Amino acid sequence: xxxxxxxxxxxxxxxxxxxxxxxxxxxxxxxxxxxxxxxxxxxxxxxxxxxxxxxxxxxxxxxxxxxxxxxxxxxxxxxxxxxxxxxxxxxxxxxxxxxxxxxxxxxxxxxxxxxxxxxxxxxxxxxxxxxxxxxxxxxxxxxxxxxxxxxxxxxxxxxxxxxxxxxxxxxxxxxxxxxxxxxxxxxxxxxxxxxxxxxxxxxxxxxxxxxxxxxxxxxxxxxxxxxxxxxxxxxxxxxxxxxxxxxxxxxxxxxxxxxxxxxxxxxxxxxxxxxxxxxxxxxxxxxxxxxxxxxxxxxxxxxxxxxxxxxxxxxxx
Amino acid sequence: xxxxxxxxxxxxxxxxxxxxxxxxxxxxxxxxxxxxxxxxxxxxxxxxxxxxxxxxxxxxxxxxxxxxxxxxxxxxxxxxxxxxxxxxxxxxxxxxxxxxxxxxxxxxxxxxxxxxxxxxxxxxxxxxxxxxxxxxxxxxxxxxxxxxxxxxxxxxxxxxxxxxxxxxxxxxxxxxxxxxxxxxxxxxxxxxxxxxxxxxxxxxxxxxxxxxxxxxxxxxxxxxxxxxxxxxxxxxxxxxxxxxxxxxxxxxxxxxxxxxxxxxxxxxxxxxxxxxxxxxxxxxxxxxxxxxxxxxxxxxxxxxxxxxxxxxxxxxx
Numbered sequence: 012x013x014x015x016x017x018x019x020x021x022x023x024x025x026x027x028x029x030x031x032x033x034x035x036x037x038x039x040x041x042x043x044x045x046x047x048x049x050x051x052x053x054x055x056x057x058x059x060x061x062x063x064x065x066x067x068x069x070x071x072x073x074x075x076x077x078x079x080x081x082x083x084x085x086x087x088x089x090x091x092x093x094x095x096x097x098x099x100x101x102x103x104x105x106x107x108x109x110x111x112x113x114x115x116x117x118x119x120x121x122x123x124x125x126x127x128x129x130x131x132x133x134x135x136x137x138x139x140x141x142x143x144x145x146x147x148x149x150x151x152x153x154x155x156x157x158x159x160x161x162x163x164x165x166x167x168x169x170x171x172x173x174x175x176x177x178x179x180x181x182x183x184x185x186x187x188x189x190x191x192x193x194x195x196x197x198x199x200x201x202x203x204x205x206x207x208x209x210x211x212x213x214x215x216x217x218x219x220x221x222x223x224x225x226x227x228x229x230x231x232x233x234x235x236x237x238x239x240x241x242x243x244x245x246x247x248x249x250x251x252x253x254x255x256x257x258x259x260x261x262x263x264x265x266x267x268x269x270x271x272x273x274x275x276x277x278x279x280x281x282x283x284x285x286x287x288x289x290x291x292x293x294x295x296x297x298x299x300x301x302x303x304x305x306x307x308x309x310x311x312x313x314x315x316x317x318x319x320x321x322x323x324x325x326x327x328x
Numbered sequence: 329x330x331x332x333x334x335x336x337x338x339x340x341x342x343x344x345x346x347x348x349x350x351x352x353x354x355x356x357x358x359x360x361x362x363x364x365x366x367x368x369x370x371x372x373x374x375x376x377x378x379x380x381x382x383x384x385x386x387x388x389x390x391x392x393x394x395x396x397x398x399x400x401x402x403x404x405x406x407x408x409x410x411x412x413x414x415x416x417x418x419x420x421x422x423x424x425x426x427x428x429x430x431x432x433x434x435x436x437x438x439x440x441x442x443x444x445x446x447x448x449x450x451x452x453x454x455x456x457x458x459x460x461x462x463x464x465x466x467x468x469x470x471x472x473x474x475x476x477x478x479x480x481x482x483x484x485x486x487x488x489x490x491x492x493x494x495x496x497x498x499x500x501x502x503x504x505x506x507x508x509x510x511x512x513x514x515x516x517x518x519x520x521x522x523x524x525x526x527x528x529x530x531x532x533x534x535x536x537x538x539x540x541x542x543x544x545x546x547x548x549x550x551x552x553x554x555x556x557x558x559x560x561x562x563x564x565x566x567x568x569x570x571x572x573x574x575x576x577x578x579x580x581x582x583x584x585x586x587x588x589x590x591x592x593x594x595x596x597x598x599x600x601x602x603x604x605x606x607x608x609x610x611x612x613x614x615x616x617x618x619x620x621x622x623x624x625x626x627x628x629x630x631x632x633x634x635x636x637x638x639x640x641x642x643x644x645x
Contacts (some may be wrong), residue, residue, distance in 0.1 A: 098510050193415050195533075196553045216512075217534040218548065227624050231535065231546035236513045267627050307544050309626055310584050 012257040013078075015150075017057040017118050017143045018133025018246075020064075020082065021071050021090040023285060028098060029239040035285035036068045037092065039133035039156070042243035044248025045289045046276045048075040049132075049297060051258040055124050057081035057143070061089040061112045071290060081121050084114040100238045100281075101215055120146040128150040133246065134158045134175070137168035144175050152261055154178035154211075156249060162189050173205045177261075180249050182213045196222065209266065212254065213245050219270050228267050233278035233304050240284045244277040247289055251276035275300045329574040330395075332467075333360050334374040334435050334460045335450025337381070337399065338407040340602060345415060346556040350600035351386045354409065356450035356473070359560035362606045363567025363593045364448075365616060367612040368575040372441050374398035374460070378406040378429045388607060397438050402429040417555045417598075418532055430460035439461040446574040450491070450563065451475045451505075454485035461492050469526075469578055473566060479506050480526045494578075499530045499565050515537065526583065528569065530562050536587050545584050550595035550621050557601045560592040565607055568593035592617045 019038030026291055032298060035157065044054045054077045060068075062084055072079060090113035093106040118139055125148050132140040132155040140155060153176040161169050169189065173179050179202050190198035199210040199222035209223040209236075218232040251258045252273035259265045282288045335357030341350045352541065361371045371394045377385075379401055389396060407430035410423040435456055442465050449457040449472040457472060464470075470493040476485050479502060488507065490496050496519050507515035516527045516539035526540040536547040569590035578581045593613055599605045 061442075100510075193417075193554075194554065196551050214493070214534070217531070218546075220548070220551070227551055229535075229548035229551070229625055231548055233535070234513050234537070235511075237511065271627065292438065294452075297563055305627065308546055310622065 012128050013053050014047050014129045014257050015055040015124050015127040016040050016131045020058040020060050021092050024093040025242055027240050039246040041151040042246035044077045046247040046285055047254030050254030052076040053078040057118050058084050059083040059112050084193045087112040100241050117217035118143050131253050136170045137161050137165050140172045152177050156180045159299040160191040177208045179207045180211045186212055214229035219285045230270050230274050232275055238281045241281045244280045247280040270312045329445050330370050331364050331446045331574050332372040332441050332444040333357050333448045337375040337377050341410040342559050344413040344557050349601040354580050356563045359563035360567035361394045361565040364571030367571030369393040370395040376400040376402050376429050376433045378404045381406045391594045404429040417558050421492050435460050448570050454478050454482050454489045457489045466540045470495050473497045494525045495530045496524045503529055547587050547591050550591055558598045564597040565590035565594040
């Protein structure tokens with residue numbers, strides 16, 4: 012099943028204790044697309060770049076079956092972000108945000124994308140997110156992300172988007188900020204009360220938690236010996252999560268497996284600068300780490316033991 | 329299998345957004361003992377209180393099969409702690425620490441405890457922890473906890489204790505402080521290099537992670553709608569963890585299950601002030617929440633699906 016994503020495509024300059032990169036391919040929709048493309052195809056990208064955008068950036072995306080018919084190339088400069096991470100790699104310090112052509116982004120959903128089944132609204136102005144939702148003909152699954160800036164400046168529009176989607180993906184701090192309570196369960200409940208089927212809370216090095224009406228699921232992050240650059244980890248999580256769902260079903264069980272995929276791909280993202288590691292990923296790399304994460308978090312259940320026993324008994328009979 | 333614990337027994341005055349308690353039964357060894365007693369008996373407590381210690385405190389402990397022959401009643405006042413938690417219940421603000429008789433605590437291990445198989449050194453002066461270890465005749469399993477104060481003031485002695493025990497239990501911040509690195513895996517490796525078999529990292533609302541030489545295990549915390557008072561959660565975790573190990577085996581599998589028990593009992597501790605909730609716990613309460621935590625964190629594995637299939641096939645045959 013194809014996936015439509017609307018978000019940013021940017022050129023990132025990032026410094027971390029491991030080194031730095033200059034004007035590397037970045038942006039929420041980029042990370043999302045590359046991660047989602049590991050699970051399903053094609054990915055329909057709706058975004059804008061300037062006419063200075065390097066052609067090898069486009070080639071990288073096309074190579075991974077990202078359909079660029081919705082990528083507008085606008086006269087002017089591409090969105091640029093400059094950031095720095097200190098020893099504590101959990102939070103970035105933004106040194107510069109040059110929106111450039113992204114400042115006037117008016118997402119145009121190509122007519123042929125109107126019947127898209129799976130739609131992801133990455134972090135952009137919530138009013139634009141609403142416009143995109145209106146341009147799509149009742150998707151089977153829709154999800155959104157946002158950020159502290161929109162929660163503070165366009166809270167009502169953020170609420171409207173939350174009311175309109177199936178899944179809300181946020182990081183922990185954003186969820187607490189939006190709900191105005193520090194208890195995560197209580198905060199998630201406030202969002203669930205607006206109507207979405209589930210709230211997926213990204214917790215960085217602590218993994219992920221999913222709150223649904225009567226259900227809960229949590230997965231620790233894949234532990235990393237060295238984090239090179241966490242930029243895009245949350246968007247990669249979202250891409251793998253949505254790609255995995257689009258490639259299977261939208262059941263609760265599928266959602267739990269999708270969380271696992273999200274944690275795995277996000278961990279790879281952190282291991283190199285920018286999209287480098289995710290670009291080089293093969294399905295078997297993901298599968299190997301997924302099995303590792305399972306062995307790190309799963310307990311042989313009483314049920315499994317019971318089944319072992321039943322198999323033995325059946326063999327004896 | 330019995331468990332020996334050395335630590336503090338105190339009277340805590342605590343204020344949280346949910347209310348407050350005055351001079352309630354507290355202290356690391358108290359929480360540890362009550363939690364451990366859910367899994368194994370007896371618990372041999374080595375600690376000191378003043379002659380003002382309320383007799384119902386002693387009765388509460390005795391009722392839960394905590395053996396008090398090692399509890400010294402010294403002339404003077406019992407250790408008192410006064411603390412406050414704000415909206416963010418993760419860290420306590422200490423308003424007063426009156427060590428009183430605990431300032432001169434000289435743990436005396438009764439002769440009949442010398443051949444104890446399982447020993448837990450709760451957070452006390454590391455020099456005292458070493459003395460206790462010397463007084464016990466090669467336990468089958470020994471573990472320690474400590475705190476920021478000792479890591480800063482008696483680092484060498486803390487290191488000596490780490491070298492001498494099988495398991496090191498610390499919270500995240502303490503592990504980072506001791507190792508001097510922010511990456512948790514790297515930090516745990518520095519402790520593992522000293523010799524212990526595993527480092528158990530307590531992460532509060534984020535659960536727990538276990539680092540062993542070639543193994544890793546992580547468990548998210550049990551999610552709580554309302555945290556009343558987190559005091560003693562870490563010590564309850566340790567008590568349930570060690571009690572569970574003492575009641576089964578010391579294998580890796582037993583360790584993973586013990587982490588689960590620790591998370592469950594710690595979550596109960598947070599639901600009421602002081603030891604209130606843990607005191608009222610029955611085995612079936614723990615078992616019910618344990619099954620819930622499993623359903624929150626476990627994925628039906630490929631192996632389980634295979635077994636399901638095998639059982640169905642066997643039934644058909």
